[in-house]
Amino acid sequence: MAADHKKYIPLCIGIAAAIGILIGGKLNFTDSSDKLFGNNSKKDKLNRLIDYIDHEYVDEVNTDSIVDVTVNGILDNxxxxxxYIPKEDLQRVTENMKGDFVGIGINFYTYKDTIVVIRPTEGGPSFKAGIKSGDRIVMANGDSIFGRQWSNDDIVKKLKGERNTKVNLKVRRKGEKELLSFDIKRSDIPIKSVEAAYMVTDHLGYIKLNRFAESSYKEFKKALTKLQNQGATKLALDLRDNLGGYIGVAEQIIDEFLEDDKLILFTKNKKGKIEKSYATQRGDFEEGDIYVLMNENSASASEIVAGALQDNDKGTIVGRRSYGKGLVQREMALGDGSAVRLTVSRYYTPTGRSIQRPYDNGNKRYYEDYYKRLRSGELSNDENIKVADSLRFVTPQGKVVYGGGGIIPDIFVPLDTSVQNETLSYIEERGYISYFVFEELDKDRDVYQDVSKEDFMKHFEVSDDVVIRFQDYLNFRERTRVSFVAYHDQIKLMIKAALGQQLFGDEAYHQILNSSDDMIEEVLLLNKGE
Known part of the structure; x- marks a missing residue:
């Protein structure tokens, strides 16, 4: 995630999160606004009911909230x-999918009721002004912004603003007797889509893509070019936990891998109109080998990428069956600052597959599918994946593929239960490792002043003493003993990754965790002897 957000407290990526990150922006209605929004008895009934409540109901009622409930009730059916996107959420959602926002460029979290800078965005306004990791921001434009009454949203509102406007920050820095003052001019801050891009071997590159926003293709292209210049002829594209985004951006990325005129996908709307998308002459990795890493949280545009490559017999899909979302949404304003993302068509992979999971049993059952997969054993054994023979398709080279609920990988990698252990997940979700690492780092940041990223990656090891201190820290925070005796090596890896992230950024974090990653290991096995 980008600056001005509570980035370094790890979040549990739940299946229901896919509600918020949806495909949009491809299709347009051809009906005129008069035709779409003309008077009819159904609309009159709703309007009349709201008016009755407004003017005649015995108690005072917030009719805005009634309208919100009504809209959500309609969409639930x-x-x-x-x-539905309420107006108070629309700016945040829009920024997330646009790929940038206007702010001061810091990664922070609230530590002991005070804003602590984890890292200023390199090259951003705070970085240029001299803000450093470990700084505590205590005032903004003369207002104190510390204490329990300040939520993260309140803090972000103070720090964000109009482009080229200034905010004065008062900062407490360790070793300085007086508060430091900084005048910072707000500017566009990117929300990164590419979290990591590095070489795994002399010929295998790796790119971690977390969304398909407006800026994602440019980021991806820049990362791909960098890796090719370093010798990459093979690429591991990590789409795990990528919930999707814009369909057009997915098409641009696919175009880098597919030969000219290969079908990428087609969509079909309510009237049966079909629109097809084909690869163009553009594409700088058509000769390279591609491996797509997916899991049960890879959805929407991620599945478009995997499906297009699989159906064109290009590359290898590695991991577990993907989420299963084959619907296309378009965002439409509702006139009061809110908006609705309405499903306007279905998309199909080149062989004609719809990978949309059934939703006939209601939204609740739909979003509980993850737990159903877990109970059935599908996440640990691909033989437990249920497929319908009626949804069987064949690629041009004779590979059998299935529709009806996600992309089934070519190479199955079971869920790593050691990484997904409940205790470790709980520790990570609560942010304890990030907090602990920050406190350890804050004792003496000068220790790492001359340490390069490469040296840290190769030679730094988390000692047993650090693990013991973390155990004591955890017991103190939880007021009870939390045991992770069987997972010391994993805890060491997670501590090193968090430290690498706070010192060097996201790429170091992924590079460290990937050094013990089952899917990466599977890709390396497929390239054994290169």
């Missing part, structure tokens, strides 16, 4: 991915 459509499909799981048609969603």
């Amino acid at each position: 459509l499909d799981p991915h048609s969603t």
Whole structure:
């Protein structure tokens, strides 16, 4: 995630999060606004009911909230991915999918009721002004912004603003007797889509893509070019936990891998109109080998990428069956600052597959599918994946593929239960490792002043003493003993990754965790002897 957000407290990536990150922006209605929004008895009934409540109901009622409930109730009867975006959420959602926002460029979290800078965005306004890791921001434009009454949203509102406007920050820095003052001019801050891009071997590159936003293709292209210049002829594209985004951005990325005129996908709307998308002459990795890493949280545009490559007999899909979302949404304003993302078509992979999971049993059952997969054993054994023979398709080279609920990988990698252990997940979700690492680092940051990223990656090891201190820290925070005796090596890896992230950024974090990653290991096995 990008600056000005509570980035370094790890979040549990739940299946229901897919509601918020949806495909949009491809299709347009051809009906005129008069035709779409003309008077009819159904609309008159709703309007009349709201008016009766407004003017005649015995108690005072917030009719805005009634309208919100009504809109959500209507959408709940459509499909799981048609969603309502209240006006107070629309800016945040828009920024997330646009790929940038206006701010001061810091990664922070609230530590002991005070804003602590984890890292200023390199090259951003705070970085240029001299803000450093470990700084505590205590005032903004003369207002104190510390204490329990300040939520993260309140803090972000103070720090964000109009482009080229200034905010004065008062900062407490360790070793300085007086508060430091900084005048910082707000500017565009990117929300990164590419979290990591590095060489795994002399010929295998790795790119971690977390969304398909407006800026994602440019980031991806820049990362791909960098890796090719370093000798990459093979690429591991990590789409795990990528919930999707814009369909057009997915098409641009696929175009880098597919030969000219290969079908990428097609969509079909309510009227049966079909629109097809084909690869163009553009594409700088058509000769390279591609491996797509997916899991049960890879959805939407991620599945478009995997499906297009699989159906064109290009590359290898590695991991577990993906989420299963084959619907296309378009965002439409509702006139009061809110919006709705309405499903306007279905998309199909080149062989004609729809990978949309059934939603006939209601939204609740739909979003509980993850737990159903876990109970059935599908996440640990691909033989437990249920497929319908009626949804069987064949690629041009004779590979059998299936529709009806996600992309089934070519190479199955079971869920790593040591990494997904409940205790470790709990520790990570609560942010304890990030907090602990920050405190350890804050004792003496000068220790790492001359340490390069490469030296840290190769030679730094987390000692047993650090693990013991973390155990004591955890017991103190939880007021009870939390045992992770069987997972000391994993805890060491997680501590090193968090430290690498706070010192060097996201790429170091992924590079460290990937050094003990089952899917990466599977890709390396497929390239054994290169």
